[in-house]
Amino acid sequence: MSDAPTSPxxxxxxxxxxxxxxxxxxxxxxxxxxxxxxxGVVMDGAEAFxxxxxxxxxxxxxxxxxxxxxxxxxxxVEMSAGLERLGVRxxxxxxxxxxxxxxxxxxxxxxxxxxxxIYLAGVGLAQQTWPGEIxxxxxxxxxxxxxxxxxxxxxxxxxxxxxxxxRGATDLPFLCANPDRVVVSxxxxxxxxxxxxxxxxxxxxxxxxxxxxxxxxxxxxxRQLEARGARHILFVGDSLVTDVPGALAARIDTLWLGxxxxxxxxxxxxxxxxxxxxxVRSLLHGYPIRPHFAAPGLV
Numbered sequence: 001m002s003d004a005p006t007s008p009x010x011x012x013x014x015x016x017x018x019x020x021x022x023x024x025x026x027x028x029x030x031x032x033x034x035x036x037x038x039x040g041v042v043m044d045g046a047e048a049f050x051x052x053x054x055x056x057x058x059x060x061x062x063x064x065x066x067x068x069x070x071x072x073x074x075x076x077v078e079m080s081a082g083l084e085r086l087g088v089r090x091x092x093x094x095x096x097x098x099x100x101x102x103x104x105x106x107x108x109x110x111x112x113x114x115x116x117x118i119y120l121a122g123v124g125l126a127q128q129t130w131p132g133e134i135x136x137x138x139x140x141x142x143x144x145x146x147x148x149x150x151x152x153x154x155x156x157x158x159x160x161x162x163x164x165x166x167r168g169a170t171d172l173p174f175l176c177a178n179p180d181r182v183v184v185s186x187x188x189x190x191x192x193x194x195x196x197x198x199x200x201x202x203x204x205x206x207x208x209x210x211x212x213x214x215x216x217x218x219x220x221x222x223r224q225l226e227a228r229g230a231r232h233i234l235f236v237g238d239s240l241v242t243d244v245p246g247a248l249a250a251r252i253d254t255l256w257l258g259x260x261x262x263x264x265x266x267x268x269x270x271x272x273x274x275x276x277x278x279x280v281r282s283l284l285h286g287y288p289i290r291p292h293f294a295a296p297g298l299v
Contacts, residue, residue, distance in 0.1 A: 010251045010252065010253055012248060012290075013248075013254075013290040013291060013292045014290060015290060016256070016280070016284060016290050016291050016292065016293065016294050017292065017293050017294070018275060018277055018280060018293075018294050018295075019293055019294065019295040020274065020295070020296070021051075021295070021296065021299045023295075024055075024295055024298065024299060025058070027234075027255070027293060028059070028064075028234065030232065030234075031064070031230075031232050031233060031234040031253070032064055032229070032230045032231060032232050032233075033064060033065050033066075033067070033225040033226075033228070033229075033230020033231075033232070033233045033234075034059060034064065034065070034066045034067070034225075034233065034234050034235075034236065035066075035067050035068075035069055035218070035221050035222065035225065035233055035234070035235045035236070035247075035252065036066055036067070036068050036069070036235075036236045036237075037068075037069060037070065037212075037235075037236065037237035037238060037239070037243050038068055038070040038072065038079075038083075039070065039071075039072070039180075039183050039184065039185070039238070039261070040183075040184055040237075040238030040239065040257065040260055040261025040262055041236055041237060041238055041257055041260065041261065041297075041298065042056070042068070042083075042088065042298075043083075043086055043088070044184050044185060044186060044187060045183075045185040045186055046185070046186035046187065047086060048083075048086040048087050048088055049260060049272070049297065049298065051260075051272055051297055051298045051299040052260075052297070052298040053087060053088065054298075054299060055298040055299060056088065056089075056092040056093070057089075057092060059092070060091060060092045064230075065093075065094040065225055065228045065229075065230055066092065066093045066094060067093065067094050067095055067096070067097070067221045067224050067225050068083075068093055068095070068096040068097070068221075069096075069097050069211075069212065069217060069218065069221045069235075070096065070097070070098045070099065070211075071098075071099045071178050071179050071180045071183075071192065071194075071211040071212055071242060072098045072099060072100055072178065073098070073099055073100035073103070073122075073127065073150075073151040073152055073177035073178040073193065074098055074100045074129065075098065075100050075101050075104060075129050075130055076095075076096050076097075076098055076100075076101045077129065078100075078129040079096050079098050079100075080096060083096075094224065094225070094228055095224055097217060097220050097221045097224070098211070099176075099177050099178050099179060099210045099211030099212075099217070100127075100130070100151070100177050100178070102177075102210040102211060102217065102220070103149060103175055103176075103177035103210045104130055104131065104134065106175060106208070106210065107134050107149075107175070108131070108133070108134070112173075113147060113173075113175070115146060116137070116145070116146020116147065117137055117138070117139035117144045117145040117146055117147075118134070118137045118138050118139065118145060118146070118147055118148075118149055119138075119139055119140075119141075119142045119144075119145035119147075119148050119149070119165075119169075119172075120138060120148075120149055120150075120151055121148050121149065121150045121151070121162065121163075121165075121166055121174070121193065121196050121200075122150050122151040122152040122153070122154060122162065122178070122192075122193040122196060123151065123152035123153065123154045127151055127152075142165045142166070142169050142172075145169070145172060146172065147172055147173045147174070147175060148166065148169065148172050148173070148174045148175070148200075149174075149175045149176075149177055150174060150175070150176040150177060150178060150193030150194070150196050150197050150200075151177050151178055151193050152178060152192075152193060153178065153180070153183050153185055153190045153191060153192045153193070154190060154191055155188075155190055155191075156189070156190060156191050158191075159191055159195065159196075162196060163196055163199050163200075166196065166199075166200050166203075166205075167203060169205075170200065170203050170204050170205035171205075172205070173206055173208065174197055174200050174201075174205055174206065174207045174208070175207075175208050175210065176193055176194060176196075176197040176207055176208065176209050176210060176211075177193065177210055177211075178192045178193040178194060178211070179192070179193075179194040179197070179209045179210070179211045179212060179213070179214075179242060180192030180193075180194045180239070180242060181194045181195045181198060181241065181242075182195070182241075182262055183262065184261060184262055184264075189262070189265075194209075194242075197209070211242075212237075212239075212242040212243055212246040213241070213242045213243070213245045213246030213249065214246060215246055215249040215250035217246065218235070218246050218247055218249075218250035218252060219250055222250065222252065232253075233252055233253070234252070234253050234254075234255055235247035235252045235253065235254045235255065236254075236255045236257065236298070237254070237255075237256060237257070237261075238256070238257045238258075238260060238261025238262055238263065239261065239262055239263075240256065240263065240283075240284070240287045240289070240291075243256070244256055244287075244289055244291045245289050248289055248291075253292050253293075254291040254292050254293070255291065255292070255293040255294070255295060256291035256293065256294045256295075257294075257295055257296065257297050257298065258275050258280060258283075258294055258295070258296060259271060259272050259273050259274075259275060259296035259297050260272050260296070260297035260298075263283060266279075266283055267279050267280065267283060269296065271297075272296050272297035272299070273296055274296060275294065275295070275296050280294055
């Protein structure tokens with residue numbers, strides 16, 4: 001790994017440049033728009049990260065637009081309100097794309113998804129804010145459902161309990177409104193609805209994924225930044241499973257954060273603390289992709 005940040009015209013990375021906090025602004029100066037994951041980058045669901053707030057404020061002052069891309073199953077309206085409650089000021093970001101909103105749009109626009117009961121697999125508190133014409137279709141009994149929607153996150157010990165009703169329903173379409181398998185929420189590592197969707201697929205069911213790592217989700221957000229004048233975009237994420245593969249598939253330069261998200265424990269790092277180069281190299285060796293850049297976290 002080399003230490004000097006550069007801003008190449010996109011090409012697949014064969015090695016990762018490890019940066020420290022002091023080098024981040026130098027790297028960011030090479031980009032005119034930023035696409036950010038939320039959990040593990042900006043916040044953990046319970047509180048926003050001070051370094052990320054400072055970083056967002058600087059990008060806003062520079063006039064460089066930021067767009068959030070999250071696998072949250074919340075609607076855009078609810079996600080925006082939640083961020084403001086955590087201290088992420090509305091003027092600091094141009095907008096948000098969420099897995100929940102992409103799923104809402106599919107339920108309202110795709111003809112085969114517009115009829116019948118909807119069984120929520122996962123924890124659906126955020127779905128209280130979904131449009132009424134969708135909420136009125138929610139059913140508690142999967143036998144009355146025409147389709148399944150995977151939402152939210154839940155404690156790891158609840159996996160079997162939450163998957164049990166799905167075992168006999170693999171003939172139903174499963175729309176996954178949170179493709180994350182694992183997420184850090186409020187300092188705890190929990191399962192996302194993506195874990196249920198993965199098991200459902202392994203049982204022979206058909207899953208439609210809305211969000212990362214599907215490059216289509218990245219392109220939706222990328223077009224929003226381009227409409228605001230951005231031509232050289234950097235994606236920032238914490239997951240080597242959903243964030244980095246999706247950004248690379250969408251041909252977007254990628255900064256991976258190792259010490260604020262789901263891989264921090266594997267790296268043995270303090271929160272937003274320095275990364276050990278050998279541990280980073282060892283962890284990346286287990287994945288088929290390489291982010292262009294790696295850093296502890298935003299400051």
